[in-house]
Amino acid sequence: MSSKEVNLLSISCKQYFYKLKAYSFLVHSLIIVQLIALLFSMGGVFNMSSGNGELSVSVKSYNSNIVIVFSLLWIMFIAVQLISRPYKKMEFPLVTNRLSGNLSNIGFLVTGCLFGGITSSLVGVLLRLITYFMFDRSQVVFNRFFLSDLLLGIFVAILYMLLFSALGYFIGVLAQLNVSFVIIIPAVILGVLRVYNDFSQSVFKFFAFEVSLIMFVLKVIITSTILFSFSIFLSNRKEVSK
Amino acid sequence: MSTIQARDVTKSYGKIKAIDHLSFDIEENKITGLIGRNGAGKTTLLKMIAGYIRPTSGELMVHSRNPFNSLEVSAKTIFIDDNMTFSNSLTLKDILTEVSHFYTDWNSDLASGLFDYFSLNPKQPHSNLSKGTKSTFNNILGLASRCPLTIFDEPTTGMDSAVRKDFYKALLKDYIEYPRTIILSSHLLNELEEILEDILLINQGTKRLHLPAIELREFAVGIRGNTQVVLNLVEGKEILYREEFSKGSLYVVLKKELLRDQFEQVKQSNLEVVPVSTDDLCVYLTAKTNGGIEDVFKRS
Amino acid sequence: MILNNKSMKPIYVQIAEWLEVEILNDHIKEEERIFSQYQLADMFTINPSTAAKGLNILADENIVYKKRGLGMFVSPNAKHYILSKRRNQILGQMIEALVMEAKRLDVRESELIRMIQQARAESEEK
Structure with missing residues (x-):
């Protein structure tokens, strides 16, 4: 009989590394999602044209916003998936309890956020390069490129992804508690967006209009932590039958 | 010392009781067979022991702890059944390597030895395996983990008989080398009876028998002969099974100890005493009526 | 009373009888160590406790005896005893x-x- 102490952290770590390998196909899916987003971006994100008979001006602006939006949706989808039954079932052969499973899932999501944040910003750079070579350069106006902007962009993208992953995970846990939540949650979200426009706007402003980077970091991290903690709390007492 | 202690354990799903006031102890380092028909509650019981689900009432202790959601119990327990799934990103060899990190007593020589013996393809993903091969692979995980409590739920599903025999042999050999508590569930007793030390027979969520496997062979006795003589002999005793062979001839099965004082009477009364095979006995003990399927065709 | 017990002879009895035959055939000589319960379990693919019960039958009849820490040994006049039995x-x-x-x-x-x-x-x- 093994007398070794069973340590929650070390087990969670082992599970984390296991999941990095076992769920590597999810990371591959991100690359596909980002390539699709890149294709969409090629058509220009924002079109504006005007003319007065003599002269017509048409402006297309290119940026990687679509890539970031797609990546956010991707991490949210992954987060919902991770807590679902097929993924729970893959934990069964391992040493596990609900807590270690949740911790390793969160670890996996954070890794996904890092990877997604970095790649989506880098895809933005790729988009720049493509436009640079594809179009007549005399007709293209480039914003100046700063490395510090890129790094800041990566950092903020990671934080947003973290926020969305925490939200997705929470929704996933609710959906596991009761199947009816699968219908109720999107309905509630849509309802809130339409009826309580002010509320949803203030939520949006709470994050998006924050000018202080430190405050933004704190807001995101605290919100994500609260969401993840609720998820852990709710899923901890639940039975998982195969 | 007991690895598992169950006291009045009940698990209900709505009004249906999958497990109904079950009490038993499973001692350390014994191989126990959990025998019961389909739907007897074997899997529900094993899932409670493994900590996946919680008893509705009663007390269940595994390694002296409540197994539900317990990391300590999980570290000492492995539950093998044909529902196990692995990611398609992992090949069979990957799975062996990855799972090995979790179990402190893992024996990789045994794992790779069995893997090669059963000629599994190391590059294949788990989901592509046929039913029998999947069982074989899962069982290799179970054996190699060398968990202090190893649970096999219907381990030989889909395996052909040669592989079954090899599996039981491998299990016994490794058990001799490294004794641990093993539970094997099955609806059939015959092919695994000889490697078992104890048998726990359950029916409709309740315990029918829990005794050493060697005592099961001598648990019951069958008596065949003239209906009237047989009825006289067994009057007032619990009959496990009865079957009318032809007019005036009756076959009954009852506990051997009920006849202890009447062996002389049996000898003189020209009755045939036949041993009851353990498989038949299990069927009789888990039947709803004591006339078996014959009853259905005898209504006229 | 007819006992139709041939196929139903308990395994531990069969083990005991097999060991007796081994002794009678001089495959295991007197004062030699006899198979342990684990060896028997391995040889016949049976639970070690069943094998132990077979050995205990022989021990009860003094066909084998226990040497502390060394295992079971065949008694000096085991062969003679088995023959007469x-x-x-x-x-x-x-x-x-x-x-x-x-x-x-x-x-x-x-x-x-x-x-x-x-x-x-x-x-x-x-």
């Missing part, structure tokens, strides 16, 4: 059955003895 018990039972059957078939005593003698002579020739 088998003569008395097994042969006795068989002869009883033979006599009963002869009676049922109306075979007279002198004829039965003659048949036995003939069978012996035939086995001698082989």
Whole structure:
């Protein structure tokens, strides 16, 4: 009989590394999602044209916003998936309890956020390069490129992804508690967006209009932590039958 | 010392009781067979022991702890059944390597030895395996983990008989080398009876028998002969099974100890005493009526 | 009372009988170590506790004895004991059955003895 102490952290770590390998196909899916987003971006994100008979001006602006939006949706989808039954079932052969499973899932999501944040910003750079070579350069106006902007962009993208992953995970846990939540949650979200426009706007402003980077970091991290903690709390007492 | 202690354990799903006031102890380092028909509650019981689900009432202790959601119990327990799934990103060899990190007593020589013996393809993903091969692979995980409590739920599903025999042999050999508590569930007793030390027979969520496997062979006795003589002999005793062979001839099965004082009477009364095979006995003990399927065709 | 026990003989009894035959055939000699319960379990693919019960039958009859920490050993006069036991018990039972059957078939005593003698002579020739 093994007398070794069973340590929650070390087990969670082992599970984390296991999941990095076992769920590597999810990371591959991100690359596909980002390539699709890149294709969409090629058509220009924002079109504006005007003319007065003599002269017509048409402006297309290119940026990687679509890539970031797609990546956010991707991490949210992954987060919902991770807590679902097929993924729970893959934990069964391992040493596990609900807590270690949740911790390793969160670890996996954070890794996904890092990877997604970095790649989506880098895809933005790729988009720049493509436009640079594809179009007549005399007709293209480039914003100046700063490395510090890129790094800041990566950092903020990671934080947003973290926020969305925490939200997705929470929704996933609710959906596991009761199947009816699968219908109720999107309905509630849509309802809130339409009826309580002010509320949803203030939520949006709470994050998006924050000018202080430190405050933004704190807001995101605290919100994500609260969401993840609720998820852990709710899923901890639940039975998982195969 | 007991690895598992169950006291009045009940698990209900709505009004249906999958497990109904079950009490038993499973001692350390014994191989126990959990025998019961389909739907007897074997899997529900094993899932409670493994900590996946919680008893509705009663007390269940595994390694002296409540197994539900317990990391300590999980570290000492492995539950093998044909529902196990692995990611398609992992090949069979990957799975062996990855799972090995979790179990402190893992024996990789045994794992790779069995893997090669059963000629599994190391590059294949788990989901592509046929039913029998999947069982074989899962069982290799179970054996190699060398968990202090190893649970096999219907381990030989889909395996052909040669592989079954090899599996039981491998299990016994490794058990001799490294004794641990093993539970094997099955609806059939015959092919695994000889490697078992104890048998726990359950029916409709309740315990029918829990005794050493060697005592099961001598648990019951069958008596065949003239209906009237047989009825006289067994009057007032619990009959496990009865079957009318032809007019005036009756076959009954009852506990051997009920006849202890009447062996002389049996000898003189020209009755045939036949041993009851353990498989038949299990069927009789888990039947709803004591006339078996014959009853259905005898209504006229 | 007819006991139809051939196929249903408990495994531990079969183990004990097999070991007796091994001793009778000098495969395991007196004062030699006999198989352990684990060796027997491995050889016959049976649970070690079943094998132990087989060994215990022999120990109860003093055919084998325990040396502390060393295992089970064959007793000094085990062979002789097994022989006489088998003569008395097994042969006795068989002869009883033979006599009963002869009676049922109306075979007279002198004829039965003659048949036995003939069978012996035939086995001698082989």
